Amino acid sequence: MTSQRTHPAHPLLELRNLSISFRDRRQIAVDRVSFSVLKGQTLGLVGASGAGKSSVARAILRLVQADGGEILFKGEDIHRMKSQQLMAARQRIQIVFQEPSRSLSPKRTVAESLLEPLQHFAIGSPTERSRKVKKILLTVGLDHDVLHHYPHQFSTGQKQRIAIARALVTKPDLVIADEAVSSLDVSVQAQILQLIQTLQAEYGIAFLFISHDLAVIRQIADGVAVMYRGQLLEQAPADTFFSQPAHPYSRLLLSLASLDEPSPVLNHQQQLNPDGITNHRPSACVYSAGCAEVMPVCGQSEPARIEIKYKNQNMRGSHCVRCHLYDETNINET
Amino acid sequence: MNTAVLEVRDLNLSIDSSNGPHQLLDGVSFSINAGETTGLVGESGCGKSMTALAILGVLPATGMTIRSAGIMLNGEDLTALNHAQRRRVLGQDISMVFQQPATALDPVFTLGQQIAATVHRHGISGRKACRQTMLESLELVGFSQPEKIAAAYPHELSGGMRQLSMIAMATVCKPAVLIADEPTTALDVSTQLMILQQLKRLQTEYKTAILLISHDLNIIRQCCHTVLVMYCGRLLESTDPESLFSHPRHPYSAGLLGCIPKLSATRPPPINAIAGQVPALTDLPPGCHFAPRCDRAIAQCRHTAPEPESDNGRTVACFRPMP
């Protein structure tokens, strides 16, 4: 098990004003995003495609460079780590991708794929490694007679189980699931969700669970963060978020996903422009163009990050929002 | 008085292989009324898309054979048509929208050219008339500036806009039946909703019958008048969505419903997945195909396939349906 214990007050992963841009800074993909993931907890990161969720995930893994801000893992900035520290951190952070068929190397057997991280981090002796691989396969619900099979011999759901096994084999503290159940059938999705919940209860792994599906997030997350065009609009504990969403965009997403309410009629501006990141004016709220509750001030200045205070503050975690509807003096009655 | 626009009678599809023919579709029968939507649900690899392709008579692989007691479109049997007649019907009386608008559109032509080509092929001559019809179809699916969309190439549009253009192309000839195969699967929630709203609008305007194929039960619930639940090429249950969602009778339907994550104010209990996976079509279990994964299965289920039984407008093929 983990030898390093994080101080309970420190989050396992903390992002502070993370910014990422592409094409020589002409296209801002992530704009001053801050959130934190607590040990053993699941944070659901929600947003439309192109909102910058995957860029955040890739920056945490150092697959893309950050332009500014910090990514603190157990209090250390991932982008400033020395190679040995980084190696240790990489062993503790793993990822599961959306497309199971693309996330395993077609020319390598299950055993080769699963042994690779263990060999790379020099974990255990060769016999211990193969024992670990067999054990993890059982944990994700596969027999160890599949060890010498190639990815194309498996169904989509089985491939995703193998990808999860590869992520878990180094006993990580944090697993990033980037739309890990989005391309799956409902039945397979349910199986994988079930598996993730069991694993989390058993091993106490924290998840950064990226999804555009709020119902999936509700099922699995302890906290929710909402992104829109590179910015984080709201972060709240799951129960608070699903009962009292603060940001108009969060409310829209919730009403879209809920079955019981009649679907709202949307205008074109609200939907058909989810990926136009480039034309963002820094002096306005990013959501002002699509917002149903837009005010004159929204077009003139960018809202600051506000923490919503509650009268009976017994909820875990804070509720932060970036919206001009709220200011520091707001106290929610409930 | 409802009239069935499309009636599929005992549709069978088999494929030859080295160890004998495999049944891809087995006795599929249903009908769709004008202006109504029928949803077809099931896991991947259960034959949903095959059903669509078999209705259109376009088979993706060689060695496939269709047998049926008739596929009636407005009283005309599609299976009796010859090649030329079928080509006239496809796109004009019955058309299809695919899951991947990015690959279903030709990247070297503008959308206007592609839609106009469809219009032209189905009997409207004259450049001006063609263009007029084309622009109208784009306007109908909700584009406020159809000229701009018509002049665009597929790669210049977002996924949602491409899918809307696909729908414009499929509905430009005002078909009686529209088959939509996972039309919103690759899209964002808000875009999904927009596409479905446009489909609904077209439907009320032209009384189009829609066969909506989806694995997303929420979408089926919102849009359909009838739901068909398919598993391994057989229809296991057909009913209206409300009774399906409140009282599923087939254990498979119940299992599928249990898989949907619920959006509630309090945290839902852990999800209940159906164990196991869809068997390969080359290796179907005898009797009821669902029996090996079913917790209500009895000995009889493992050797005899239950016949569909109708009761009160609801058809279930199960020996031990849910109470």
Next chain:
Amino acid sequence: MESVWQRLRSDGYGMLGFYIIAVFALAALLVWSGLLGQSWAVVSGGRWESISSTHWFGTNLLGQDILQRTLFSSATAFEVGLSVTILSTLLGTVLGALAGWFRSSWLDELILWVKGVLDSIPFYLFAAAIAFALQGNRWAMHLAMVITFWTTTARIIRGEVIRLKQREFVEAARAIGLPPRTIIFRHVLPNTSHIVLVQATIVFVAAIKTEVILSFLGLGIQNGVSWGLMLAESSQEVLAGHFGNFAAASIALFLLLVGFNLLADSLQDAMDKRRSVS
């Protein structure tokens, strides 16, 4: 799951090509092991003898046996084909992979620049320059071909590597901090093997054809015989009505090239099917 080889076996034309190549390869092997075609330089008969039981294809101007010379030439063709193919494919794969992986870096720019320069030099001029510079070294022709033939392979591999680098399994390998060298050789290049193989057969054919043309021009084989040299000899004989050299060399070359084209085509088909399934 069928392997590529199983698919190939069910393709009649592909197998025909394979057998034609096998016959030539066998001849080349026998020549190399000293069992066949060793008396290609021996004057064993009169000048321009016609077909007989001792000289199956007749003799040339000097009275050398044309069959012996044809057989020896197939060894020459394979020697050039194999060495050029192996070296240029290795070079092209490695440089293409580096350029693709470090896309837009100075390394990519450099490799693309060298490739652009080499592609813009007229090939036969280049071959002549190398032959002149190396003063009749027998590897001059091989060198000229290796230097110019790697560029196509490199371009194809570069594109494929750029595509594969976006793949999630490569990202997963990068996420655990594997060094680029390991990722390229373990995760990226094995997934380009189907393209490398097809491209190698194309290079092989090009090398054999080029060898014949260079030898015909006097820039190729020096100490030995090749179909190109035989064709060069025949240019005077044909006018005198002797077709032995011409027929033997051109038919042999034609058969071998047909064999390779048939094999390359069906190889590509077999690989394509495999790719579409996986």
